[in-house]
Every structure is written in C-alpha cells, then in structure tokens.
Amino acid sequence: MMMRWIFALLLFFPSAAAYADSTHALAMHGQPRYPADYKYFDYVNPAAPKGGDLKTSKNGSFDNLNGNIILGNSAEGLELLNDKLMQRAWNEPFTLYGLVAESIDIAPDRSWIIFHLNKKARFHDGVPMTAADVKFSYESYLKYGHPVRRRVYGLIKDVKILSDHDIKFTFGKGYDRESVMILAMMQVLPKHYWEKHDISKTTLETPLGSGPYKIKSVEPGRKIVYERVKDYWAKDLPVNVGLYNFDTITYTYYRDDDIALESFKAGDYNLRQEYNIHKWKTAYDFKALDEGRVVRQETAHHRPEWLRAMVFNTRRPAFQDRRVREALGLMFNFDWVNKNLFFGAFKRIGSVFPNSELAATGKPEGEELASLKKYKDQLPPEVFGAAWQPPSSNIRENQRKAIELLKSAGWVYRDQALVNEKTGEAFSFEILLNDRGDEKIALEFSRSLKKIGIAARVRTVDSAQFVGRLDAFDYDMVMYRWINSLSPGNEQLNYWGTAAAETKGSRNYAGIESPAVDGLAAGIAQASERQTLVARARALDRAIMWGYYMIPMHYLGMDLVAHAAEIRQPDVVPVYGIVREAWWFQSQP
Numbered sequence: 074m075m076m077r078w079i080f081a082l083l084l085f086f087p088s089a090a091a092y093a094d095s096t097h098a099l100a101m102h103g104q105p106r107y108p109a110d111y112k113y114f115d116y117v118n119p120a121a122p123k124g125g126d127l128k129t130s131k132n133g134s135f136d137n138l139n140g141n142i143i144l145g146n147s148a149e150g151l152e153l154l155n156d157k158l159m160q161r162a163w164n165e166p167f168t169l170y171g172l173v174a175e176s177i178d179i180a181p182d183r184s185w186i187i188f189h190l191n192k193k194a195r196f197h198d199g200v201p202m203t204a205a206d207v208k209f210s211y212e213s214y215l216k217y218g219h220p221v222r223r224r225v226y227g228l229i230k231d232v233k234i235l236s237d238h239d240i241k242f243t244f245g246k247g248y249d250r251e252s253v254m255i256l257a258m259m260q261v262l263p264k265h266y267w268e269k270h271d272i273s274k275t276t277l278e279t280p281l282g283s284g285p286y287k288i289k290s291v292e293p294g295r296k297i298v299y300e301r302v303k304d305y306w307a308k309d310l311p312v313n314v315g316l317y318n319f320d321t322i323t324y325t326y327y328r329d330d331d332i333a334l335e336s337f338k339a340g341d342y343n344l345r346q347e348y349n350i351h352k353w354k355t356a357y358d359f360k361a362l363d364e365g366r367v368v369r370q371e372t373a374h375h376r377p378e379w380l381r382a383m384v385f386n387t388r389r390p391a392f393q394d395r396r397v398r399e400a401l402g403l404m405f406n407f408d409w410v411n412k413n414l415f416f417g418a419f420k421r422i423g424s425v426f427p428n429s430e431l432a433a434t435g436k437p438e439g440e441e442l443a444s445l446k447k448y449k450d451q452l453p454p455e456v457f458g459a460a461w462q463p464p465s466s467n468i469r470e471n472q473r474k475a476i477e478l479l480k481s482a483g484w485v486y487r488d489q490a491l492v493n494e495k496t497g498e499a500f501s502f503e504i505l506l507n508d509r510g511d512e513k514i515a516l517e518f519s520r521s522l523k524k525i526g527i528a529a530r531v532r533t534v535d536s537a538q539f540v541g542r543l544d545a546f547d548y549d550m551v552m553y554r555w556i557n558s559l560s561p562g563n564e565q566l567n568y569w570g571t572a573a574a575e576t577k578g579s580r581n582y583a584g585i586e587s588p589a590v591d592g593l594a595a596g597i598a599q600a601s602e603r604q605t606l607v608a609r610a611r612a613l614d615r616a617i618m619w620g621y622y623m624i625p626m627h628y629l630g631m632d633l634v635a636h637a638a639e640i641r642q643p644d645v646v647p648v649y650g651i652v653r654e655a656w657w658f659q660s661q662p
Contacts, residue, residue: 106162106164106165106168107162107170107311111311112311112314113311113314113315114162114163114164114311114312114314114315115164115645116163116164116643116645116646116647116652116655117314117315117316117643117652117655118315118643118655118657119314119315120315121315121318121641121643121655121657122318122657122658122659123301123318123320123657124318124319124320124657124658125318125319125320125639125640125657125658125659125660126319126320126321126322126323126343126658127319127321127322127323127343127344127640127653127656127658128322128323128325128341128342128343128344129322129323129324129325129342129343129344129345129346130324130325130326130327130333130336130337130342130345131149131324131325131326131327132326132327132328132329132330132333133146133326133328134146134294134295134326134328135147135148135149135293135294135297135326136275136277136293136294137275137276137277138151138276138277138278138279138280138288138291138297139272139274139275139276139280140152140154141213141214141217141218141260141262141272142217142218142272142273142274142275143217143218143219143220144274144275145275148291148297148324149297149324150286150297150299150322150324152260152284153282153284153285153286153299153317153322154280154282154283154284154286154287154288155260155261155262155282155283155284156172156173156194156260156261156283156284156307157172157173157257157258157259157260157261158172158173158174158188158207158256158257158258158259158261159171159172159173159174159177159257159258160172160258160312161258162312162647163647163648163649163650163652164645164647164648164649165648166558166559166560166603166648167254167558167559167560169254169257169258170311170312171191171310171312172191172307172310172312172313173188173190173191173194173202173207173261173283173307174188174189174190174191174257175189175190175191175192176189177189177257179253183244183248183250183252183253184243184244184248185241185242185243185244186241186242186253186256186257187235187239187240187241187242188204188207188239188240188241188242188257189238189239190202190203190204190207190238190239190240191238191307191310192238193306193307194261194283194306194307195283195306196263196266196281196282196283197281197282197283197287197302198263198266198281200263200265202261202263202283203237203238204234204235204236204237204238204239204240205234205237205264206261206262206263206264207240207259207261208232208234208240209262209264209267210259210260210261210262210264211226211229211232211242211256211259213262213267213272214226214259215227216273217272217273220578221564221567222255225252225255225256226256228244228245228246228247228248228252229242229243229244229245229256230243230244230245231243231245242256249562249563249598249599250562250598250599250600250601251560251562251563251598261283263281263282263283266280266281277291277293279291283306284302284305285301285302285305285307285308285313285316285317286299286300286301286302286317286322287299287300287302288300289321294326295325295326296323296324296325296326297323297324298321298322298323298324299321299322299323300320300321301317301319301320301321305317315643315655316654316655317654318655318656318657318658319656319657319658323342325341325342330349333345334352334356337635338359338361340361343636343637343639343640344634344635344636344637344640344653345634345635345636346632346633346634347633347634347635348633349510350415350416350418350419350629350633351414351415351416353633354416354418357369357635362635365638366637366638367635367636367637367638368635368636368637368638369633369634369635370633370634370635370636371631371632371633372631372632372634372646372650372651373630373631373646374428374630374631374632374646374648374649374650374651375428375429375430375559375648375649375650376428376429376558376559376648376649376650377426377427377428377429377431377557377558377559378422378427378428378429378628378629378630379554379555379556379628380422380425380426380427380554380555380556380557380623380625381422381552381553381554381625381626381627381628382422382552382553382554382555382623382624382625382626383405383504383515383518383550383551383552383623383624383626384550384551384552384553384582384583384622384623385398385401385550385583385621385622385623385624386546386548386549386550386551386582386583386584387583387584387585387586387622388546388574388584389502389549391500391502391549392502392549392550394482395453395620395621396478396479396481396482397478397479397482397484398620398621398622399475399478399621400474400475400476400478400479400482401475401522401527401624402464402621402624403464403471403472403474403475403478404471404472404475404518404521404522404524404525404527405464405518405521405624406468406517406518406521407421407463407466407626407627408466409517410513410514410517410627411627414513414514415627418629419627419628419629420627420628420629420630421463421625421626421627422463422625422626422627422628423460423461423462423463423618423625424460424461424614424618425555425557425610425613425614425617425618426557426561426610426614427625427628428628428630429557429559430559430607431557431559431561431607431610431611431614432460432611432614433460433461433611433612433614433615433618434460434611435459435460436457436458436459436460437456437457437611437612437615439608440604440605440608440609441608441609441611441612442457444593444596444608444609444612445457445593445612445615445616447592448588448589448592448593448616451587451588451589452589452616452619453619453620455619456615456616456619460614460615460618461615461618461619463625472524472525475525476525479491479525483495484500486525486526489526490526490528491525491526491527492526499528500526500527500528501527501528501529501530502527502528502529502530502549502550503529503530503531503532503548503549503550504518504519504529504530504531504532504549504550504551504552505532505534505539505542505543505548505549505550505551505552506531506532506533506534506539506551506552507533507534507535507536507539507552507553508533508552509533511533511552512531512533514552514626515529515531515552516531518624519531529550543582544577544578545577546577546582546584551582552626553582555568555580559648559649560606561597561606561610562597562598563598564580565594565595565597565598565613566591566594566595566598567579567580567581568580568581568594569581569583569585569587569590569591569594569613569617570585570590570591570594570595571585571586571587571588571590571591572591574586583622583623585617585620585622587616587620589616590613590616590617590620593609593612593613593616594613596609596612597609597610597613632650632651634651639658639659639660640656640657640658640659641656641657641658641659642655642656642657643655
C-alpha cells in the first residue's frame with residue numbers, strides 16, 4: 074500500500090497496519106513540526122530584508138569548484154549552488170521537507186520511494202529539472218561521491234523513471250530506515266551540463282547550479298564570492314522563506330588564523346565564527362567592539378557536541394585490558410587542563426552524545442534496560458547501574474586507584490618504571506596528534522603518567538601523515554573526535570562495530586570488537602519511533618563509556634560568533650544552533 078505524503082518525510086514511520094487511511098497514518102504517529110500548509114520555519118524572519126554582503130573567512134586554501142567528488146580541496150559554500158530533493162529543518166532531529174521533490178510516495182517498509190518533482194524547478198540557465206537529472210545525479214554520486222553516500226546508494230537495486238517529473242528508487246538487501254533519508258538529501262545536478270564536462274575531475278571552471286546562489290567570482294586558493302540568484306525558482310517555497318537574504322557571500326582564505334583574526338578586527342570581513350576559546354577570551358579587544366560596531370555572542374545549542382577524546386587503540390596488547398584503560402583515564406587531570414588552558418570554560422564529556430538528550434542518565438529503565446539485558450553476559454556490570462561519569466577531581470585518590478587497577482592487570486612499579494610483571498617490559502606508548510594546539514593537553518597527561526612510571530611520548534605530525542596513520546590504525550593512542558547528530562543511525566557501526574575494526578579507513582579508531590556493541594549499534598538505525606531511538610542510543614552510550622575505550626575531553630555547548638552590528642538574526646535559535654542562512658543585513662539608523 075502506498076501513501077502520498079506532501080512536503081515532509083519523517084525519519085520514524087508507523088507500521089504498515091496504520092495505513093488504512095493516509096490521513097490517519099500521519100495523525101496516529103504524529104506529524105512533522107510543520108503541517109502541510111505551513112508558510113515558513115519558525116526559526117526564520119519571513120520579513121527579513123534582502124541585501125547586504127556577508128563576508129567571512131576560511132583557513133587553508135582551495136583548488137576545486139566541483140563539490141560532487143572527494144578529490145581536491147573544494148571551495149567553501151558550494152552547497153549553495155545546487156538544490157536538494159528535500160531539505161532539513163534545523164529545529165527537528167531529522168525531518169525533511171519538499172524542495173525539488175514537491176511530494177513523495179513511500180512504501181510502509183521504506184523499501185521504495187517515489188519522488189514527484191516540482192514542475193517549476195529550474196537550473197540557473199532556465200532548463201527545467203527532470204527525473205533524468207535525478208537519475209544522473211544518483212549515478213554520479215554512486216560512482217564518484219563520498220564513500221558514506223556511495224555505500225547507501227549502493228543499496229538501491231532499481232531506479233525507474235516513471236515520467237519527466239516522477240522517479241522511483243527501490244532498495245535491495247541491507248537498507249535501513251535511514252536509507253531513504255540520505256537519498257532524499259541528494260543534490261540534483263544538471264545532466265545537460267555535466268555530460269559536456271568531466272564530473273570525475275577537479276575544476277576551477279564555474280559549474281552550473283540551481284540553488285539560491287551562483288558563483289560571481291573566484292581567486293583560486295584565496296577568495297570565492299557567491300551572488301544571490303534574484304529569480305531563483307524556489308525563493309517563495311515555504312522551506313526557503315526567510316532564508317538566503319544576503320546579496321553576496323564572500324569566503325576569504327587565510328593561511329594563518331591569527332592573521333585572519335587581525336583581518337577581522339581591521340574590518341576586512343564582517344562575520345567570524347570562533348573555535349579557539351583562548352582567542353575568544355583574550356584576543357577580542359579592539360576598538361570596533363568597544364564602540365558597538367562589532368558584537369560578540371555566545372549562543373547555546375542542543376545538538377550533540379563532537380566527541381573529542383584520547384582514544385586507546387585496543388589492537389595494541391597493552392590496551393586490551395579494560396582495567397588498564399580505566400587506570401589511565403584516572404590519571405588525566407581535566408580540572409587542571411580546563412583551568413589553566415581553557416579559562417574554566419569547558420565541560421567534561423561524559424557521553425558518546427554530549428550535550429544532548431541521547432546521553433544516558435541515571436539507571437537504565439524500560440526499553441533502554443531491555444536493550445542492555447539482551448547482552449547481559451557480555452557487558453560490564455556497571456552498565457546496569459548509574460550512567461558513567463568522569464572521575465572526581467581528587468588527584469591523589471585517582472592515582473591510588475589507578476595504581477591498584479594496573480597492579481591487578483599485571484603491571485608493577487620497579488626502578489622508577491611501570492613494567493609487566495611477567496615479561497619485565499616497560500609500559501610506554503605514543504600519543505599521536507595532528508594539531509599543535511593539543512600538545513599542551515597531551516604533555517600534561519604525559520607528566521601525570523610519569524608519576525606512576527608510564528612513559529607516554531607525544532608526537533605531532535602533518536595532516537597527510539596523520540590521515541595515513543589514522544586510516545591504517547597505526548598509533549597507540551590518538552587524539553581525535555567523532556561527530557554525531559540528534560538522529561544517529563548506521564554510522565554507529567562504522568564508529569564502534571566489529572566489522573569496521575579491521576576495515577582500513579573506518580572510524581572505529583578504538584578497534585572495538587564486541588558482539589554486544591554490534592547489536593546495540595545496529596538497533597539504533599532500526600528504531601521505528603523517536604523514543605525507541607533515544608533509548609537505544611542511551612544503551613549504546615553506556616556500553617561504550619563503561620568500556621573505557623577512550624579518555625573523553627571537553628565541550629562548550631555554545632556557538633561563538635562575532636559580527637558587524639548590521640548583521641541581524643531571528644530571535645528563535647533552533648535545536649541545532651545558529652542558522653546563518655536565516656541571518657540578514659540591516660543598516661544602522
């Protein structure tokens with residue numbers, strides 16, 4: 074049985090039994106935040122004026138304007154060029170609304186989906202978008218796109234063009250509930266343009282698009298300027314009302330961020346998002362800020378923060394014992410690091426999903442507990458108690474406990490070094506870094522470990538070497554991060570799953586091989602309701618954190634932005650944080 078669902082596709086879908094009436098199905102399982110007759114999102118200002126220039130910065134360089142492939146360093150902002158089939162709303166965990174796809178039909182089990190294209194959809198040269206463009210886009214991304222996208226697109230067993238404006242995708246073995254979501258976020262590329270250009274290669278030739286902006290000018294490696302398309306075909310659709318208000322958006326590239334900051338102070342660009350807390354606390358002391366011509370803001374959000382951590386490579390014999398990993402975690406003095414390096418601004422990460430409702434709290438109950446009980450014999454007993462919390466700030470007590478744990482794991486202190494009781498081998502390892510800004514953290518940790526006889530060497534390498542070693546799992550401990558959204562899915566198996574543990578280039582940096590973790594991670598993508606997903610995410614959170622596979626770092630929970638006073642934003646901040654597309658320029662009176 075099929076159902077037409079105008080404007081919105083939710084991640085969580087009711088059972089097939091609910092489809093006696095499509096209206097009932099939508100009502101029984103709840104609706105998207107916005108009904109079918111919505112006019113605009115509530116985190117925009119529908120009356121925002123058009124005009125003005127947004128100028129911001131980017132570190133590094135670029136050599137590619139073809140953002141559809143993984144080769145080269147693509148310029149910032151290329152996502153503005155091409156419209157997607159459906160578009161996200163940033164105050165919902167994962168909901169998509171119609172853009173190029175005016176509506177959809179979808180199977181109850183999500184095994185197929187039909188996109189009905191808006192007949193008004195046009196590329197910038199006026200050529201209408203058709204199902205042939207969608208099919209071409211799918212085939213191009215399947216062959217040349219990002220590996221994650223290729224994996225999902227590879228699950229599709231059949232693509233059928235039903236008419237000029239209708240196309241059906243059918244999934245084969247291995248798809249899950251999130252697969253149609255990833256497909257629906259596909260950008261639609263102009264077939265007639267790319268058939269005359271090589272989409273598999275990098276280019277500095279301006280590509281044809283369909284979105285709210287097109288490229289105005291390019292200085293390779295240094296600057297790219299986008300200009301608003303004033304006759305943009307979708308400017309009045311509800312998904313776009315109140316968005317894309319600046320006449321131009323400029324990204325200027327800087328090789329050094331200190332120089333970039335000084336350039337901002339001089340007025341060379343008018344919006345800067347800050348990621349360095351030290352600079353935020355000490356370097357914003359200039360005249361324009363004092364006079365009110367520049368404003369600073371700290372905006373709280375509720376999306377999961379990056380899971381930053383010093384990650385144990387459990388493929389190494391020294392880190393295969395959970396007691397050893399727990400002991401080393403006790404030796405990390407977060408309070409000292411936070412106070413002396415970060416002005417006490419950060420919070421300690423205590424979850425795989427920090428700063429979100431997905432983080433485990435208290436004791437497991439209901440469906441969360443039921444998920445864990447399936448693997449009771451494979452999980453540490455602590456998983457069934459209180460949620461994991463970082464160690465206390467009592468350094469002496471932590472050190473005493475760490476020594477006891479290491480002794481129970483067969484490590485003893487001899488001649489000012491910790492050695493294996495059986496082999497006499499000294500406990501030493503290397504901490505791999507890619508950012509010199511992390512060296513102070515790693516060196517402080519190394520000093521703490523030295524007190525109990527462990528020699529931890531800190532090594533910082535360049536980006537190319539770091540990526541190579543990361544992909545090959547060639548490290549003892551690495552300081553890195555995982556990224557999660559409010560709607561985790563099949564990527565969790567890539568983060569924590571056994572199959573990924575020995576798959577070069579996967580994100581199972583810790584090398585976890587646990588049937589329990591596999592089962593808990595797989596269950597998240599199969600969740601049919603939001604409350605089920607939250608429960609399963611919290612269950613996985615407990616299993617990972619109580620496994621001591623990492624030493625979690627810190628997070629801020631806020632977006633730090635400084636900008637010219639003329640740049641304004643709506644009062645409502647969505648759950649994912651600031652949405653720059655909703656900002657506008659308004660001259661001072």
